[in-house]
Amino acid sequence: MAAKAGRARGHVWLPTGVVIVALVAPAFLPWVLRWKEDTLARELHEVGVARPLAAARRAAFERTISTRAGYLISRNPSFLEHAAQWEARHDLEAKKLAAAALWLGPDARAQLAVLDRDYDAFRRGRRERDERPLTPQEEFRDLPAIDARAEALLADYDRLDAALVAEGDHWQAELDRFGRIGWFTSLGLSALGVAAVVSVAGLTRREQRARAAAESAVQTRDEVVSIVSHDLRNPLSTVQMAAAYLLDSLPADSVRASDRKSLEMIKRAAEGMARMIQDLLDIARLESGNLAVERATFPLAPFMDEAATMLRPLAEKQRQRLDVTVADAVDSVCADRDRLLQILSNLVGNAVKFTPPGGTITMAAEAQDGGVRFRVSDTGTGIRPEQVPHLFDRFWQATRADRRGLGLGLPIVKGLVEAHESRIVVASTVGQGTTFSFTIRRLC
Secondary structure (H helix, E strand, O other): OHHHHHHHHHHHHHHHHHHHHHHHHHHHHHHHHHHHHHHHHHHHHHHHHHHHHHHHHHHHHHHHHHHHHHHHHHOOHHHHHHHHHHHHHHHHHHHHHHHHHHHOOHHHHHHHHHHHHHHHHHHHHHHHHHHOOOOHHHHHHHHHHHHHHHHHHHHHHHHHHHHHHHHHHHHHHHHHHHHHHHHHHHHHHHHHHHHHHHHHHHHHHHHHHHHHHHHHHHHHHHHHHHHHHHHHHHHHHHHHHHHHHHHHHOOHHHOOHHHHHHHHHHHHHHHHHHHHHHHHHHHHHHHHOOOOOOOEEEEHHHHHHHHHHHHHHHHHHOOOEEEEEEOOOOOEEEEOHHHHHHHHHHHHHHHHHOOOOOOEEEEEEEEEOOEEEEEEEEOOOOOOHHHHHHOOOOOOOOOOOOOOOOOOHHHHHHHHHHHOOOOOEEEEEOOOEEEEEEEEEOOO
């Protein structure tokens, strides 16, 4: 009988213990999961801290190289001053990266050690070369070897970034895997009577992760745009200066026509890339709220004449006519002069793309409600009604095959117009043309 009672008590305590665990575990499970997730997230965060520092160090190195190259081309001493500034910036970023690397994995630390070793060798070689008196011709002959060593260092930077990406992917995979384990554990406990509580906790956790991932993606995208734009601008300026210098300094009779044509193509391509980079920077500033307009009152008629003089060759190149009209009642406007010129340039450039040869583009300014109403009209193909809501979306193109820009011109126009406390309006008829208009106050 006692044995049976003992067995009965055992049968009772087993399910009771399971129920107690099922009721108590949910109280401790979130804390355990949070602790583990925080540990993994901290490892992932350390990689997230190191990557921008590595990118900043690389940017400083590239700008040091580009400014020194600019000095060899132009012999302008200011380039050497800028190169010294960028080298000091590089050393500062290298110290920050070294401090952050203490928390990284062995692969990333090993790649950083290789980079530091190769950079020290590169700097010693450059200092030894600077101590030798060299003629400009000898310096130019040394450029290929310097470029090769710089490319080798850039490859070290690429390998370091790859190691950081691999480490970040590892911790992200661990975080995702643990998230799945936590979800299945919560699901198992829900079968014992706490389904609702665990489900709500799981949904809340996933929502937080999704929001954090979305915010991280936006931040990463903006950082990439900013870094790429800034890193490209200085080397691109060097290309532009070099092409312009060669075109201006080389005698016409000493250069083949084909070579001069190639230099002109390089110069035009660099100018086009510079415009795209400026568009990317403007979009980044608009979205971050850092793009400010400096408004002042200035005469309108001379401004419109200047805009027409600048933009008319663009239309004439496509065999189009650009007309400009300014109402007599309008004598001044309160705006940021450079930004207003950028608005009109983008609108006219957009009209040129979608107006056939023989068409007309009109820039007009007229009085309206105490302000100035600007209008850019064309006799082009027009815009279909379903496309109008997407006109000011970033990177949007009316057709996928259109590669005549980044799709940032109109979003920049919208942001600049709104910065002037106004709103841009679109009116279009398919087959007849399109009109963009906005109003800016006359007096500040």
